[in-house]
Amino acid sequence: MPSILSIQSWVAYGHVGNASAIFPLQRLGAEVWGIHTVQFSNHTGYGAWRGQVFGAELIRDCVHGIEERGALPRCDAVLSGYMGSAEIGEAILDATRRVKAANPAALWCCDPVIGDVGRGIFVRPGIPEFLRDRGLPAADILTPNQFELEWLTGTEVRTLADAKAAVAALQARGPRCVLVTSLHLDDTPDGEIGMLAGEGGRFWRVSTPMLPVSVNGAGDAIAALFLFHRLRGSTEAALVAAGSSIFGVLRRTAEAGSREILTVAAQEEFVAPRQVFAAAAC
Template identity: 55%
Template sequence: MTTILSIQSAVAYGHVGNSAAVFPMQRLGVEVWPVNTVHFSNHTGYGAWRGPLMAPGDVRDVITGVEEREALAEVDAVLSGYQGGEEIGDVILDAVARVKAANPDAIYACDPVMGNAKSGCFVHPAIPVLLRERVVPAADLITPNQFELGFLTETEPETLEDTLASVDRARDMGPSTVLVTSVLRPDRPADTIEMLAVHGDGAWIVRTPHLPMKANGSGDVTAALFTTHLLQTGDAAVALGRTVSSVFDLLQRTLDSGRRELQLVQSQEEIANPRMQFEVEQIR
């Protein structure tokens, strides 16, 4: 059985971080060990929240406790998302090193959360530097959006050719696999959006309708699904197609519901059995 150690934030109300990622991975048959870096009442997009930010030492202690059970050798991947500070980054990198020492075949999947094209960069100025210089070089798989890809590689990808060139620069930093979400090239048909995966010598892209909504946690679900499908199949094209299918149906159901939070549990069938309604096009 595939096992993933997921080090992310958590909320009681709604679905972001581990509260978005854990259930979809479990629904796909993965053993998930969540380690929470915060435990908030709700995501910070509401402008008000309550609950503790976990001390880096406490997060490290949880991972050490798992290690003391001699369990890290069972871990196939470490998954991380938003990193709230440099000290948490150190804890995550240390966990990756410990897991890989116990299981050299394990991978590190990093969602390098920094911002988006609409909002710009919304993290502390130290975080992009941390990600660029230390975290991404340690990762095997990264899942930036197009804006974050540009930030990481100090480029401004717009066209498909630009984006592929930026991906190649990112891969030169360390990761062998890159999933680019929210690809918005200028020559795409109106009201569409794309997702791009590059793995080995191949590159694939999928186009879907662009739904008129902002959904906190959708990136966390995307990273979790793609990581899981890639681990289970070893096929980036299949992983891309399944991920896009499930995420689109999740977003459509959320939009139709009129609710702000992802309708994650209500979409579990589409997560477990993706409809594969979009064409996966190989472009390299």
């Protein structure tokens, strides 16, 4: 099973960032080394929260301490999400360099948390530019949502051809594998939502029913699940596994009427999703 260094936000209440990514990875059997970029009481979607953004030096110190334990050669991947500041982004970039120096086969899966459709950009100034100019060229796997795909490429994505062209544009700048975690196109049937993965000139698409639920943290879980399954198999298989699992968790969340994603209560969906959705080559 893989060992993954996960550098993301942490909340005491609810499930976003590392609080949404670490447990699913552990439930699947991964060894996860979590470093937190922020410590908040709850996610910012509530409109009010308490806590603080950590300094970049703390991130560097934690990575250096892991390095001193001689563990970095066993690290199979770095997973990053919400950064808190552009300086933290630089610390994450340094961490990936250290990991890859110790294990050249290691991957960096960068979830470029910038914003979302309907909300626009919700991160601090400097972070979007860091992700576009510094993070994107160094990443192996990128997992943007539709808003982030459009922002990073400066293009409008309305059709499948648009989406594939935007993914290819990202790949031309760095990441060989791109997963678009939520995609609603002109040809998307009413009541459905899609995901699109591309690698090696090939593309796959998965569509699932749109659920009556609005929660934070689903994208963080998708990135973690996709990375785990991509480390063990093909891009197509990783797309199927991640899409099926997150649908199962969100279905349980909708059924419960929960404001928070049911990461713990629906944990069997990570291991054996009740419903599996096939991927279509496109």
